[in-house]
Amino acid sequence: MSRRLPVYLLIDTSGSMKGEPIESVKVGIEAMLSTLRTNPYALDTVSISIITYDREVKQILPLTPIDQIQMPEITVPESGPTFTGAALEMLCKKVDSEVQKGTPEQKGDWMPILFVMTDGKPSDIQVYKGVLSQIKQRQFTNIVALAAGPKAKTEELLLLTDKVFQIDAMDSTAFMKFFKWVSGIIEEGGKSMGATEDIALPPPPDEVNVVI
Template sequence: MAFNNVETPENFEQKCLCVLVLDVSGSMSGDPIDQLNNGINTFHEEIKTDSTASNRLEVCLIEFSSDVNVLVEPSLVENFTMPRLITKGTTKLVDGVREAIQKVSERKGWYKSTGQRYYRPWIILMTDGAPDSDQDVDSLANEIRTGTANKSFFFFAVGVQGANMDVLTKISSPEMPPSFLKGLKFSEFFKWLSASMTTVTGSKDGDTINMPSPASWMKGFKI
């Protein structure tokens, strides 16, 4: 909600920001992008059915290819329709994640300025390749390690078939290593993510949070 072009809170529930950073480079064409589109719509619809999560979870959607585009600014799920992702270009992965970190910083500042409590934000990266050669992976790794160590945000990378898992391991914190998607189980991943975000937004400060099992979508997961 905006008043005189200044955004005002729609409610004063404790907020949780989830930034989805999604690879739409040319290698995602065909079944991968179709399944990814199905998955993000599943996520959107499932969050909408939970009244607590829909009042607390804000979603931001960033796509990266040869460019970086913010398709959905941080918003409660009832305030936007998931866009349809279209593949093109190369893989500006580092730029995409940096945009997410900036969005997290800006949104936390807004929460503070408007008197809203918030959970630690989440940045979720999904990619099927390696970053372009001009991307500074080492610098991004330092930013993510610093941000996660300072509890500024959680960072979770998911590799799709073809992903360079060495790069994803380099930019991830040891406490939350990257995972590999089983086949094209995007819908299963986003069902898990919606259940996880519902668990987080339903918790109180100090609660121990037990996340759902990722067995349905994570390759190699063992109990």
């Protein structure tokens, strides 16, 4: 059993993502998977899970090796809140149950990478703030957050990670560029695993702005 590099994608599926935005995200994720599948390191090690969150939180893809992923259906309700805090709570549970811990006899999985994408802000801000310390305990190698579109708020994301990025457009070009960049981060993670705890991020494409 080879050591896996677990990658968790948390995707905002609240009502405002309906239509072109969520379709563009799907195109972006497919492009990311295609890129990763051409990389022998990634094929050997990377497993991906997708958790979607709106008023409900669902793990629509349990941690699965990239060569076995069938892209799941991503649905968006007409309207409703964005339970980002509840999504992070589920993430902690899934990391605890899916990521193999090391034992004296065998090495566990590599530390996971987390990507969070939202086009708004957490509706459950108390839960969100309450779960942040649990996320820190889970020791992600990298947490990268994307604020997508004009209504996305970055203040709350900066509480979660100092790696917050923004795209203005919610179209497939922007999301393809973002997810292509994400595949570069994951590939870098595949190569530098064990050598370093923190993966240096490649420079983002022009459409992706760093939030300071």
